[in-house]
Amino acid sequence: MAKKRASITDLAQQLNVSASTVSRALSGHRTISEATTQRVVALAKALGYQPNNMAAGLRRGRSNMLGVVVPHIDGNFFSQVVKGIEAAASKAGYHVLICQSNESVAHERENLETLMNAQVDGILVSLSRTTREFRHFEKVRKRDIPLVFFDRILEGHDVSAVVIDDRAGGYRATKHLLEQGYRRIAHFGGPQHLNIYKHRRQGYEDALREHGLPVAEELLTICDMKMEDGVAGMRRLLQLPTPPDAIFSASDFTLVGALEVLKEHGLRVPEDVGLVGFSNELFSRLTEPKLTSIDQHCELMGRSATHLLLQTMEEQGQHLPPRHVVLQPNLCVRASSLRLAPTATARLLAESSR
Amino acid sequence: MAKKRASITDLAQQLNVSASTVSRALSGHRTISEATTQRVVALAKALGYQPNNMAAGLRRGRSNMLGVVVPHIDGNFFSQVVKGIEAAASKAGYHVLICQSNESVAHERENLETLMNAQVDGILVSLSRTTREFRHFEKVRKRDIPLVFFDRILEGHDVSAVVIDDRAGGYRATKHLLEQGYRRIAHFGGPQHLNIYKHRRQGYEDALREHGLPVAEELLTICDMKMEDGVAGMRRLLQLPTPPDAIFSASDFTLVGALEVLKEHGLRVPEDVGLVGFSNELFSRLTEPKLTSIDQHCELMGRSATHLLLQTMEEQGQHLPPRHVVLQPNLCVRASSLRLAPTATARLLAESSR
């Protein structure tokens, strides 16, 4: 209210030049003489001039803001991704508006409205778990707002996206268990309409088949990937005539529940049952034993998605075909899946610890 | 690029009224007749009109955006707080820009610049761990941008803030341990220039004194509250002539480290050593045994802080004295601190579980 912030015209008056000259000087236009540029810059610094983004945005037709819709930001994955997004965006001179859908389509829809209302220049989305259709995104596309998905996407729609190779992740995880001598490997999977869970399961099945092992229906648990789902799932598995000797879970969360049940039943991990999870959550290093998990280098995903979005924004109007970026996940081997000889174990642990 | 979005003047032309009339009709001015208002609203809906926030912001001198600076958004606490902030802000028609300082003053300073550059109308801050001075905030105040701190604040500065009663939290935690019969209670504390850690420690000391127990220097560990600090701290404590029989930690993280060390040494929790943490992190329910912790109802804090900020913004210019809101924390009793009779234990657990 009190202090009027210095505007470009204030600078202009004090320097006896026009506003246009100041504007051009500040943006480093070469048609402005070296001398004037320096005078302008000096005064700008002296007065603590800060350009008014809204005015600039209004004039140029863009806001320099990017919108992000994620299911939630607690947990390791998305908060890291967001960090990557912020880093890349801010380097390109963009601000970031973050919305949480709380795994609800309804919220997701609202978030999109919010972001469009805020005049963002582009939107990054990772779908909520309950999103099965594309309608609310059509509106975004109709407005020609560039859109890039990451991690959780709806397949079969023509949109750019950054994903990790979930199939490879599932494959490596399962293969690792097989190499450790586990043979009856169960799988906890998430909602199969989501690409990530479907692919992780595919990788799991591919690895089994490659080793000539059957894919047993009874060893498959499709759930919501909560900790409690892991409890329930593990209980069921233990009641099977032949319980599994290992689990590859598409999330670390279920694994914590499963681990609890195993302990209740006096089963040892990794000796009796091997465990491999997905996402490399923070707490995966805190359980006893520590959980082997698939790391997705989340920050890189955030950066990649942002770069793809910025690129798409530049190519606006050309309507190029959507692009897909696929990142390779990493297996982080920890105690929960290691029952080979101690020497080999020690070596592996040393390699991948942290 | 392609579709030009409908503007207020487009509506005006199609309805043969002036832009001002449309503007007023949309904002529900009573000087506009019922009939015109309805026609305007109808057409607006038909054309999918969305007001241009930047233009409005430019004219009205505000952006309808709030800025938030937090140390990080991983972990339970801040992500929950942010959720509360978003809820309250969006209800009041504001968008939220989130910045992470990564516990670094330098970043914090940059974040503030970023937010001021983005023309936010108000700023919410929780200080980074390394912030010991106030200089970079003076700039914000000079621009008369309303500022509200939450949780981590610098004391002795005239600013509005929302905090929890950390002293009470520390007091209740320690008292609970005393009630469970523990007598030699150690404390893991964070950097004492931060209000939260200082107060938690005060509560701890108050409880001890109240029970006529000494506050032993050797039982005090001031550290950065990382998991590894808990490991180191616990190791040191176990080498004391008389090791403690319980720990009240100002963070759940250190406790996980401590727990690991205790297990290494074959000590049982809660039988040999009782543990109470702070923040009620997600993983506190995942350890074995589950950790008793102080819950801060984070979302409420986010909402309160936002309300306080919005209120401050309304009272701009009146320069009222800063206000402080103090929230009461909750003790969540779990297995790590319960060594009383099973019946009592069961009752307590049932009450506070989940």
Add this chain to the structure above:
DNA sequence: GCAATCTACGCAAACGTTTGCGTAGTGGCG
């Protein structure tokens, strides 16, 4: 019947930038 009040709307300026176009002044070239 006329002033006063009220209703419902229009005019135009303003917010701070950006940018296409125009133009003084300068220097070079034939």
Add this chain to the structure above:
DNA sequence: CGCCACTACGCAAACGTTTGCGTAGATTGC
């Protein structure tokens, strides 16, 4: 000297809203 190109800058419009003020026309009061 005339012409052209070039440099360095100014003019003014435009972006889409909001809002103080002005004003037709209708209504009321006396």
